[in-house]
Each structure stands twice: as structure tokens, then as C-alpha cells.
Amino acid sequence: MEKAKLSAYQLFVLVLLFELGSAILVPLAIDVKQDAWLAILLGMAGGCFLFLIYLCLYYYYPNIPPAIYMQKIMGKAIGRALALLYILYFTYLASRVLRDFGEMLVTFAYPDTPMFIVNALLMMAIVYTISKGIEVLARAGELLFVLIYLLAITGFILIVVSGLIDINNLKPMLEEGISPVIKVVFTQTLYVPFGEAIAFTTILPYLNNPKKARVTAISSLWLSGINLALAMAINISVLGVDLASRSQFPLLSTIQSIQVADFLERLDVFFMLALIIGGFCKIGVYLYAAVSGAASLFNVKKPSKLVYPIGLVVLIVSLAIASNFAEHLKEGLQVVTILMHFPFQVIIPLLLLFIAFLKNRKKTG
Amino acid sequence: MIRKWIVMLLMMIGVTLISGCWSKKELTDLALIAAFGIDLDKEGRYVGTLQIVNPSNVAGSQQPGGGGGQGTAVSVLSTTGDNLDEVSRRASTKISRRLYYAHANVIVISEKLAKKEGINSILDAFDRDPEFRNTATLVIARGTKSADICRALTIIDKIPANKIIKTLKTTENRWGENIFTNIQDVMKSLVSDGKEPVITGIQLNGDPRQAKNLENLQVSSPEAILQTNGLGVFKDGKLIDWFNGKRARGVVWILNKIKSTDVNINWREKKDAIAYEVIREKTSVSATMKNGNPRMSIHVRAEGNIGEARAPVNLTDPGVLKKIEKVLKKEIKHEIQDAVQAAQKNKADIFGFGEAVHRSAPDEWKKMKLDWNDKYFPKLKVNVKVEAFVRRTGLRNKPYSSNIGK
């Protein structure tokens, strides 16, 4: 573990940026059409529950990174294997987000540029950041947080002012009943983006005030859930269900619809800023999770040395995981959810908590 | 440490140089397209007409080396192809620069194409292309080929596409017989089961051959001029009818798009004696189910001023104003009912009544949505309620004519 201390506010900001990261750009939970916002809010509630599991584990071992406490809970061999799996999981997720990001940028702004370049440039910035340590990422996050909220508020005002919002697009509520919403919650929104906060288990040990972790993280999840729900509701109310569900990036289409005073239009750069900042933070946290996990697992004294190789792996994997965007999305929605998110975000943490609970009860008893 | 930095620096320079010029496009290598017209030729292939801006002829004559203001503001060329992508790519055989669609703000579709083939099959290209804006305006070339619309030069606004957009916006704001529809709106209506699109028609008054001459602009009253005219009513993506004049305004009333307009009423047998200027208007459409049948109610609330009074009328008397309001209500209601009836005759729900039903009765809507236009909409009972208020009467109270001969 590097020597670093994070304040509760920094954790709050990082969780928020991480959650908003790529989720705000993609059509989240669009399968339930105008009820997407509801699915997001319910997913957020579930995500908070998941995060409480991770927090309980953290409170059992407040100063130890997960890669070590897994070994303490499960024994050396299994714990090591699990930690390794988590490192691979985070690396894979980092490259998935990077792929999302690259696809977006190539699609809407740089059609002639190879995705490798686009991804490599972003990875360069991220690797540079992570090699400076978690504190720097957190501080940069604090500034970017202000920036992205200024952006969001401006965008929101512009959307309202240009009279694009048609609340009627959100009606009727629960057209097909609640069951499809629940289904979407448990197959999509619970894991992406809320369950993904499991990456923060590697960052929690740095908190200077562990007591505040619960309140901070949960309130951050809440705020991000509300923001995402609001963003999706705005997307649908501006674009309509059909267009929103056909859009690869509904937020882009929403922003492109803004026309105020014949001058404030074509604000794609807003979207691009949000996109890059979001991608930066999300991949940054994943990469950090992978790097710090690997560092504590293999006992590397200077974690920053691992950033370059793992960053390179993320970059290459991001290009290799799928041959086209449709395949990439399909993988993300079907394969990854069942084979990866569910076990890594729900089953293993629950199992760990259970065993940790038994062990600690024995100790106290 | 130093070595690391040198490696970083080399990497950065490398990436910079490698990526060099992929998506780069200098402004001087672009042909900015202002308007895109689509026609059908005799073999049923698409003819795309591109209105390309000549920047140096637009932006004043002070530009050095630009020649300045001598030629036409736009150049127009047409190509044919089986789909729009092909049209666009083939056009490069005729022009030296890369065609750039991000500033194409007007799409003109010819009446023939809209009637025969419909617009369903052509909008995807605009929707999918990241360069193209979904906020581009869609108009129908009424009575002419869209190529002629694109070729016509315009007065006051140098770029014809701008003229079309501004005219549409202004007339929507001031007169209210046309509406400003962009691709996104049209597509939303096309996809929706409970709404059909309406698109404003634009026509060329005068000789198309005159319209493309620069001389046409150098006279005080040009021989050929572009003008908005009527609303094209679509069903299943095909143009089926034109609504003109007051009927078109009836549609705009229901769509809640009237910003201000002028309603004339008769006063004491004098026809169109009083002009009422609407300054604020709000229409709400709601649906209720009665005995399994949907029923629409339209509620219009208009506020406005007296703009002109050609008959002697005592405008200082609130009772008179009440009377005027009463007549106004009738007049507006009539316009709206006429529009509804005409639409019902065409079996095209251009008002979005179906969507209102969907919102208020989602379960019943599921049964109705498949043959809404053909079965339910034409028989729909529509209840129109109009409120009109005269707020002010301008600078004078009584018209001077009431004092003549006294």
C-alpha cells in the first residue's frame, strides 16, 4: 500500500464521478422505455445494499487492502486466487469502459481516426495520473467534479430554456407493470453502474476517517443514482422513447437538440467533455484497483511501476475484446453480467462476509 | 528519471506525428453544404441537389484575394444514385472539396417523391450520419422539383437555405400557418403510432430559370421568389394532402405552436372588420375514455390585442370587448374544427390524438393502436373549447372612423 490519505469528501467525489462515468452516456435501462429512470433508482437502492456488504468487509479489516484480507478470510491459496481473479476482473472492466469510450469518440467525432490512437491517448493520461498515486487522482477528481457539475447545470438550463422537455414522453408510467422494471434492475442497473463500485474496496483503506465511509459512500451512490435517473428522464423526455432507445448515446442526441438564441447550439463539446472526464475517472479507478490489488498481492513496493504494464494490457484488451460495437454491447449486457458481475459483485463478497462474520464471532466469543 | 521523461516525450511526439491528420479537415478544404434537395428521376433513382456555400461571396467584399461579392452566394450541383450515401459520394466527381454536411440546415424533399415513395426510406441516412444534424429543417417542395428550390437565389438573405429557415421561423411566429419541423420531430411522428407528421411546403413563385440568375436579385421585385405555402399532411410516410390557409392554421392551433397570429372577425355586417392579434396562446389536448370509446377535448386559451378596427366600434366599453371575444371564440373554434374534420377525412392523425389516448388510457390504447388511423381516428369525437381574451386595444381606444361625420 502506498502512503496516502483520502478524506471523506474525496471518496464522495470519486464514487460520484465513477458512477456517472460512462453510465451517463449510454442508454441505461432503456429496455423498460419511459420507466428507465425508475429502474435506475431501484438499481441504485440495490447498489447501496451491495455496497453495504463491501463496507462490512471493510469494517472487519479497516486498514488492509482486499487482496490481503481475502487471504486472511479464505486462506492463503484460495484468497490469492480470488485476489488474482479480481485483478483480472478490474482490468477487464477497465478495458471495457475504454472500449465504450473509444467507440463513442470514433463514432461521433473522429470517424477517420483509428480507435487505437484514441484509446492510447486517453490511456496515456490515465497512466500518468495513476502513476502519481491515488491522492492525485482524488484531487484531480475534486476539480473535475466541479467542472462536470458546472457543465451539467449549464446543460440542464439550456435544455430547459430551449423548451425541449416534453414530460408527456415519460407517460404512461409502468405501462407494462412493475415486473419488467424489476427484471431490468436485476439484470442490468444493479450491476452497471452501481455494483461496479466494488472497485472502491481497494480505495477504502486509505480513508483518514473510516467512520464516515458509510455515510459518504451511500450518499454519493444516492446522488449519482438521482443524477443518472434525471439524465435518463431528460433524455427520454427530449428525444422520446423511440429515438432514445435507438440512440447509441442518447445524451449526445439530447445535447445536439439544444438550440438557444441561434447561437448556443451544436454543443457537442459539452458531451465530449463529459465523456472524457467520465471515462477518465472510471478507467482511472478501475486501473488503480487493478494496480493496487496486484501490488499488494505480489508484494510490489512501488505500485506505480505496475501502472505501465497493466495500462498497456488494458489498452490492448480494449481493442481485442470485440470486433464491432454491437458485439461489444451484446457481450456487456449478456455474458459479462451473468458470468462476471453477478459472481464478483454479489456472490463472492457475500461469501467473504459470511466467513468473516463466522471467524470474527469465534474470536470475540 | 531523465530517461523516463525522454521516453515519455518520444512517445508523445510519436503519437502526435502518427495520428497527424486522420480526422483533420481544414476549413478551406470543405464544401459547406447549406441545403440538400432530394428528387426522384424517371428511373426512380434519387437525384440529390447540393446547395454549396461560396464563403467569399457571402462574407462581404472586404476579404483580400477573395474576389468578393461578385458571384452567387451558393453553387448548386446535382447527382444521381440509388441511395443517398451514393449520391453524396458520387457528387465528389463534380466538386474539388470534401462535402461537409454539418451545416446543412435544410432538407428539401420533392412533392413527387413524398407522394410516390414516401419519406420513410430516406431519412435514415440523415439520422445515422454523425455529421448530419437532426435539427436540420425538413420542407417539401410544393409543385416544383426540389432541385429548383435549391437553385433559387434569394434576396436579403444571401444563402437561400438561411432564407428558408428564417422565413419558416418568422412565419411560424407571426402568422401561424406553417410550422418549423426538423428531422427529429418528423421521425418521432413517423415512428409513433398515435401521430402523423405534417411538413411545411415551400414553393417557387415564378420561373425556375429566372430564379437561379443573379440578375433576378438585382431588381426590386424579383421575378421568382421562394415562399412557404401550406402544410403537407402525411400518412404512413407518404404525402396525402395539403392543408392551406385557415385550415393549416387550425392544425397549428391544435399542435400548440401558435405564437402570434392575426384573426379577423366580422363586425356588424362588415366583413373582417376587426383584426385580433394573438400574443399568447396555449392549447391543451386531453383524451378521456367513454364507454370504451376515446373522446378528445381541445382547450385553447388565447390572449391578444386589437390590431385594427375598420368599423366604428366602441372599444372603451368592456361589454363590446366581451362581444368581440365571443365572436373570436367562434372563429377560432371553426378553424380548429375544420382542421380536425379535414384530417379525419384523410384518416391521418396529425394532431397526436393517439398519443394523448396512449398517455391517459395505456391499456385500451394497446388494442386500438394498430388501426387507430383508419378505424378510430376518423370517428373520434372532438370537443373544442376556446377561450379568447382581448387584453389591450393598442394606442387608441375608439377608431377614428367612429368620429367621422359627427
Place this chain on the structure above:
Amino acid sequence: MPSFFKNRKEKKDDQDEKNSKKLPQFMGETLAGNLEIIKQRTGNSTDVVIRILNIGFQSEIKAAIVYVEGIVNDESVNDFLIESITNNRALKERMTKQNVLETIAEETIALGNVQTVNKWDELLVSLMSGETIIIIDGTNEAIIAGTKGGEKRSILEPSTELSVRGSRSSFTESIRTNTAMVRRIIKNPNLWLESIKIGKVTKTDVSIMYIKGIANDEIIEEVRKRLTSIDIDSILESGYIEQLIEDQTMTTFPTLYHTERPDMVAGNLLEGRVAIFVDGTPFVLLVPVVFIQFFQSVDDYYVRYDIATAIRFLRIFVFFISLIGPASYVAITTFHQEMIPTLLAIAIAAQREAVPFPALVEALMMEVALEILREAGIRMPRAIGSAVSIVGALVIGQAAVQASIVSPAMVIVVSITAIASFATPSFAIAISARLVRFLFMLAAATIGFYGIILGFIMLIVHLCSLRSFGVPYMSPLAPLIPVNTGDTVVRVPWWTLRQRPRLIGNKNNVREGKGQRPVPPENRGMVNNMIEKGDRDDS
């Protein structure tokens, strides 16, 4: 220019020292011998004045007064030293060979700073810094009398940090004057001053000043440590020290603040910072600093908060313009033509129609031309200055446009950028923005706004990774310290600025009492009385 001569002299002195290692360390007994050594060690420099006096009334006591002409205060040497030694009859009578040194040191010399030494090195350093040495025959000690002085510049208005309101004085080249100016503002015994000499050859006086009890002891210790570990032959300006003690060297951003305003130093000392004074330069260093400090000027604290806040917003905005102004132009005209309104796009296209270069080349050309002009403007003798501006205006303005080398829009962009970089209050940050601007332009030319945004993120990350004497550079914004954000991008009213920056002086943080918000009395005194009276009279 006393400092210049002093420096040259001392270098020579040092060379001699190296040449003759065998020289004695302590003074000898005979006057002649001692004077011979002084002559030898100073290479017989012509500005070293040796005056031999005969003091003592009956027995002959020979003494010599040695000083360097020009760097001593002539008045003190003549009136208070020579005069009082030679003309004091009563004393002379009491003097014997045994007590002469004590008598002179303790009773005769009418000067404040007197001490006795016997080491040659100390003696010579004192001599070279403007003190007068009195050597007496038969003693192996010498008296050093503080007669530092000589010609120095008077206190003038600051030339680089102008302000509309506030003190009009700026530091001078004399360290003593400078510290005195700060003392005059902060009249408090807790204002502590420590001095060391840095520079093996120049022996430059360097002082650190802080307010005991407000400044963080760890930071003072750190400053002391870094200063004492400097091993260099010369310190000619505070810039030397700045570069030798900064935290991070791979950055264009300043992590020390330099100022020539005493009120600026005083204000920062009161916030818990440490000032480093260097003799021979009017620029005083302040540590530790934070990024946002470079956007604050002393004026901000003197004018009312609303105006100060508005101006700070303007400065931040201006800083962004000077960073990414030309880069945005390049990005828009080569990658994101869709982002500008159609008519503007056409207008720019029309302007660029006849320009043969790509936008990047155009922008680089203009920016470089501008930098050349700016550099020329600084170095140019004042008489030719106006000629430069005329030529510059012609070249990068009208003529370049008419020759179709650049487009008018580019000229506007470059001019705004230039003005923007002049509007940044701190030259140090403005100049780093100038450098970074070129990087942004390259990034923009490579991949448009994506490059700019990435560059921007990396800039933020870089700034966040910097520290100044252990204090995070972006604090109190990142890490956020809510109590201290009142004096960052905004400046809240004085009556709410109750706390000093926490990271900098970590104790004794409260600087004003509660309830400082002015509350005007209900009864507005005379004015109201009169009005009320007047009302009554009328009615």
C-alpha cells in the same frame, strides 16, 4: 551600483584565497604584518582604504582603519569612527597598549554595531560587506564597526506589480531596507528574522522572516534545511534560491511566489507563510504557495469583496483564454467545424479562403511573432520601444492580413490571447501559461478538442501532483478545505474570512473576532436627526 562592484571584488578576493592556502588563520600581533596580509588577500585592490592613525596620548599606539570605499557609509566612518578615535582627548589619556582595544570598542566608537574578531576569514567577509575594521598594533584582534552603507536606490513605486490601491512602495536592492519595510508594517516582536550567508564566493545575505506562532514550525524548519543545504558559489538574485529549493523541478508552474511589494509580504506572513529575503534584489520569495494565489493581487483585499470576486473570476477566465485560445481556434477550424454557428463558419471560411497555410501553421506563426514582439519590447531601450509597437502592429495586424498570410480571425484570437496573458496578475504564471499554450496548440492540431480536453485533464492532474513545501499546490480547492475556500476563486467579505489558510499555518488559525460584520446603528446620528427634524418642520 554598489552590489555590482562588491561582487566583482569578492570574486577576486576568493581567487587569491585559493592561490594562497598557506595564509595564517588568525591575526598576528604586528600592525604592519596584519596590513600586509590584508593587502595580499585583497590583491591590493584600489578601493580598499587603509588609514593609519596614531592614537594614544603619550605612548605611541598605532592603529589602522580599513574599509572598502563605496560600500561604507562615509559619514559614519568619518564622524563616528575616525573623529571619535582621534579627537577624544580624555579617552586618549586613559589608553594604554593593554586596554586600547577594549577602550575603543566599548567607549570610543559612536556606532551601534561593534564587535571584535581574530579570524581572518570573518574579518575579510565583514570588510567586504561594508564594515570598517580597526586594527591596533600589538593586539591580535580587530574591531569591526558596522558602517554598512554607501549608495543605494531609494524606495520607488513597484514596477512589475502595480496596484490601483494600496502602498506605493516597493522593495529595493538592500536587504536591510527591505526587512525594515516589512517591520514597519508588522510591529510585533513575534516577527522573527534569521539570517545566513549563502554563496561560497558572493557571501550573499539571505534572511528568512516569519511570524512566530503563526507560521508552521515544520515549514520554517524545512525552509531552513533547504537553505542551509544550498552549496553554490554565488547567489545573484532570489531566482537562484527559488530554483534550488523548489519541490518539483519538472514543471513550468512556479511553486514559490516572488514579489516586490512589502504589503504583499506582510499579508502573506500574516497568513503563516515564510518570506525569504535575498540581498541585492528587490524580489522577495514567499513559501509555501498555492496555485490560486497567483490569481490574487493585493488589490483584491483592499477593494470590496464583490468587486474583488468579479475580478478574480475574470482573471481565471482570462487564464483559460490565454491557455486554450489559439488551441480552440485550431481545433474548431480543423476538426470541429460543426460546432460553430453556420454564419460564423462561413465567415471564417471566407477569411481563410486565400490563406495558404493550415490553421496550425497560421496560429504558430502569429503566436511566435507575438512572442518575439513581446521579448523585444522588454529588452528594447525605451527610446525605440514605440517603434517596436508600431512595426509589430503593422506586421501582425493589417499587413499580414492583407498579404493573405493570416486570416483576420486569427489576428483577433492572437490579440485576445496576448491581452489575456498580460491580464494575469502574476508574471510567473502568465509565462508558464505561454509555454503550455503551445502544447495545447499542438494537441489541438493533432486531434482537436479531444486533445485539448485530454491536455487539460493532464494539466489538472499535474497541478494536483505538485506541492510547495509540502503543501498541495491546488489546496484549498483540491484537497478541499471548505473554511479556506472563501479566499480562492472568490473573495468573501473580510468579516467572514475568519481563518488563516489551514495547511500553511496550522495553528493559531483564527485571525479576527466574531461578529465583525458592520452593523450600522438604528439611529443614523446627525444626518437622520436633521432629516427627521426637517420632516417635522415641513409638516
